[in-house]
Amino acid sequence: MGRIGSQLLKGTTPxxxxxxxxxxxxxxxxxxxxxRERSGGSFAPSEGSLYPALHALEAxxxxxxxxREGDKGPRRRYYxxxxxxxxxxxxxxxxxxxxxxxVARTVGGxxxx
Amino acid sequence: MGRIGSQLLKGTTPxxxxxxxxxxxxxxxxxxxxxRERSGGSFAPSEGSLYPALHALEAxxxxxxxxREGDKGPRRRYYxxxxxxxxxxxxxxxxxxxxxxxVARTVGGxxxx
DNA sequence: ACGCCGTGCATCACTATACGAGGTAGCATA
DNA sequence: TATGCTACCTCGTATAGTGATGCACGGCGT
Numbered sequence: 513m514g515r516i517g518s519q520l521l522k523g524t525t526p527x528x529x530x531x532x533x534x535x536x537x538x539x540x541x542x543x544x545x546x547x548r549e550r551s552g553g554s555f556a557p558s559e560g561s562l563y564p565a566l567h568a569l570e571a572x573x574x575x576x577x578x579x580r581e582g583d584k585g586p587r588r589r590y591y592x593x594x595x596x597x598x599x600x601x602x603x604x605x606x607x608x609x610x611x612x613x614x615v616a617r618t619v620g621g622x623x624x625x
Numbered sequence: 626m627g628r629i630g631s632q633l634l635k636g637t638t639p640x641x642x643x644x645x646x647x648x649x650x651x652x653x654x655x656x657x658x659x660x661r662e663r664s665g666g667s668f669a670p671s672e673g674s675l676y677p678a679l680h681a682l683e684a685x686x687x688x689x690x691x692x693r694e695g696d697k698g699p700r701r702r703y704y705x706x707x708x709x710x711x712x713x714x715x716x717x718x719x720x721x722x723x724x725x726x727x728v729a730r731t732v733g734g735x736x737x738x
Numbered sequence: 739a740c741g742c743c744g745t746g747c748a749t750c751a752c753t754a755t756a757c758g759a760g761g762t763a764g765c766a767t768a
Numbered sequence: 769t770a771t772g773c774t775a776c777c778t779c780g781t782a783t784a785g786t787g788a789t790g791c792a793c794g795g796c797g798t
Binding site for chain 4: 631632635652653654672673676677680695697698699700701702
């Protein structure tokens with residue numbers, strides 16, 4: 513299960529981030545780890561895409577965030593899903609399945625009606 | 626089955642183009658129509674992305690192309706899959722399923738591995 | 739003591755690629 | 769005449785991922 517070409521990833525970051533946050537409160541670095549684990553190593557979001565995505569989701573009101581001092585190491589910013597974030601997640605999931613279905617139909621060739 | 630956000634599309638154009646060309650020889654405009662039909666209207670590749678993609682695939686040797694005069698209307702450029710294009714298609718298909726599977730696992734949360 | 743590595747957040751330049759608008763052109767129809 | 773569909777191409781713009789860099793903390797090896 514190798515790494516995936518970065519172009520395919522475009523647009524999936526919010527979906528992945530919101531998904532792992534269903535587990536509960538997580539901080540940024542941890543979110544990246546979860547995504548890496550859950551995807552079986554296929555996805556390893558770079559910091560340059562993860563942090564901007566988190567900031568955007570927070571600005572949209574999909575995530576709420578608080579700083580906490582780490583007992584060891586530097587401070588962390590913990591993120592949690594808001595209600596509207598849950599709704600956004602559902603939207604992204606629906607959009608994703610519609611997309612994946614359309615690709616399957618187009619590639620498979622079973623005439624989309 | 627509404628239209629899909631353009632970011633998700635990134636990187637899928639070669640896969641879609643190569644896929645519809647399995648049917649046989651097609652010209653550019655027709656390729657776009659096939660993709661639109663097969664996807665059930667979800668995908669409607671713009672000319673600004675389709676033609677550059679065709680040129681790139683041709684330059685790579687995945688497609689061979691010839692001009693033909695249309696009996697009616699302007700001339701058309703017909704594309705057909707080469708052997709290496711068939712191999713490239715298989716590659717893109719494999720990469721796509723790996724990608725889709727990874728998304729499903731990450732979103733679904735059934736622990737990767 | 740010093741450098742290196744892992745954690746943790748952030749930003750930057752670079753890059754790939756989709757979109758829409760614009761251009762050229764032929765033919766058909768109103 | 770002009771509008772619209774076919775058919776090709778190219779350009780400017782926007783989006784968003786990557787890797788590099790920077791700051792900062794703490795632990796480990798030499």
